[in-house]
Amino acid sequence: MRILIVGGGVLGTMHAWTAVERGHEVVQLEREAEARGASVRNFGLVWVGGRAAGAELATAVRARRLWERIGERVPGLGFRDNGSLTLVRTEAELAVAREVAASPDAARGFKLLDAAETRELNPALRGDFLGALWCDRDAAVEPRTAQPALRAALTASGRYTWRPGREVRTLTSTGVVDDHGERHEGDVVLFCTGAWLGGLVREVAGELPVRRVRLQMAQTEPLGEPLTTSVADADSFRYYPAYRGPALDGLNSGQPQGEIPAGHAMQLLMVQRLDGSLTIGDTHEYTQPFGFDVDEDPYGHLAEVAGALLGRPLPRIRRRWAGVYAQATDAGAIVHRERLSDNAFLVTGPGGRGMTCSPAIAEDTAAELGL
Structure with missing residues (x-):
């Protein structure tokens, strides 16, 4: 045909x-x-x-x-x-990771790692965290x-x-x-x-x-060393359905997001490109009409969180952009x-x-x- x-x-x-x-x-x-x-x-x-x-x-x-x-x-x-590591920095976040890792869902390859195991798997992560939820299928x-x-x-x-x-x-x-x-x-x-x-x-x-969703993202200068896994922060627990459960309810009620991440429906995702740079994001905006410009506050938040996980300042951002995708409702x-x-x-x-x-x-x- x-x-x-x-x-x-x-x-x-x-x-x-x-x-x-x-x-x-x-x-x-x-x-x-x-x-x-x-x-x-x-x-x-x-x-x-x-x-x-x-x-x-x-x-x-x-x-x-x-x-x-x-x-x-x-x-x-x-x-x-x-694979990917979702890093946890508080006991409430650790409780979500522990609950998810204990679920009988082998298709994802979840495993709970402590801080030492996390750094062994991804030595570029030298910040302060309790551990991570590892997914070997990503x-x-x-x-x-x-x-x-x-x-x-x-x-x-x-x-x-x-x-x-x-x-x-x-x-x-x-x-x-x-x-x-x-x-x-x-x-x-x-x-x-x-x-x-x-x-x-x-x-x-x-x-x-179908609705349209707008997001903001960025790309940095090269990190200078391999980021061996994709990385997420625990705010990603709030936005993906796999993590729903009593522990997430406790996280949402006992540790709400700050004003900037909550106002922009944010999580940190961080992936290294083949040239060594990092793609970081992102925000979620659902109400149209969307603005033609990007908001600087989310980038400051992303740099702060990423730097805390890396244990050093995020490399300089060299590109910023907004994108729109279509989502079935x-x-x-x-x-x-x-x-x-x-x-x-x-x-x-x-x-x-x-x-x-x-x-x-x-x-x-x-x-x-x-x-």
């Missing part, structure tokens, strides 16, 4: 990868010269540890296996099996290079064409028409347009059970997938799971459509 994919982010590109792997011909259209949305404005985390038990966790575990297999074939992904890729690397591998198949700078304006019974007036014919059209929910998407789909939904017409489907709204789960989401789409 000939499949048209509208959207050049990681979700669209993974749908292209899955289709080509199944023997189909793919044309991928992107309105920008290169993907510029949430697919490159993220941590590159393949984050299994925080996922909700059930379908979401199963999807993340399956996606983790797929990322590893694809990474073996596409070195430009920068896939690494580095991994990382390079978000700025992942899509180009995947496209290069797809092009080598001879069944893939990349068409950037093409905004799709019309959906027809046999394909799409772009803003250059060019028709692209295909048996199936997949819209993987991320947080772009206006224009043609709104015209053909109307209002969707239906209870329990991993992604919003719907038929737009006889030959067209929309797949959007993975939320913060996009980088983690996109390979498995693409497999599920292919199975649902019989591709």
Whole structure:
């Protein structure tokens, strides 16, 4: 079959990868010269540890296996099996980590480490903390290079064409028409347009059970030594469903977040890039319209927390940015997938799971459509 994919982010590109792997011909259209949305404005985390038990966790575990297999074939992904440490600095935070580590959920590979074990696993962490929740299933890729690397591998198949700078304006019974007036014919059209929910998407789909979420992040100068794992602070317990339980209730009531992290719905996540720099974040903003600028207070908070865990000042921040992702709002939904017409489907709204789960989401789409 000939499949048209509208959207050049990681979700669209993974749908292209899955289709080509199944023997189909793919044309991928992107309105920008290169993907510029949430697919490159993220941590590159393949984050299994925080996922909700059930379908979401199963999807993340399956996606983790797929990322590893694809990474073996596409070195430009920068896939690494580095795991994650969620550091705890108070007894209330330690109680959450202890409760989670004692749960019978082996799919995540949780283990509670004391401070010495934590520093042995990640010697760059020389700050003051009681220990950490270790998740050996977490991994990382390079978000700025992942899509180009995947496209290069797809092009080598001879069944893939990349068409950037093409905004799709019309959906027809046999394909799409772009803003250059060019028709692209295909048996199936997949819209993987991320947080772009206006224009043609709104015209053909109307209002969707999807919200937009804005975040702030940054990248530092090189750390000067390896950060051998991804790192989170205990505020991440408050934002991921895997950690819910009596101990988290106690943390929320007895140790509420400060004004800045609470006001910006913050956690610290920190991942080292292949060049030695650190990606740090993040905030969450849900009320639109979003501002056009970034707020400096969260960056000060992130630098303070990261420095406390590292035991020295955070390297100088050299890039700051905001990003917006689309999040399905239906209870329990991993992604919003719907038929737009006889030959067209929309797949959007993975939320913060996009980088983690996109390979498995693409497999599920292919199975649902019989591709």
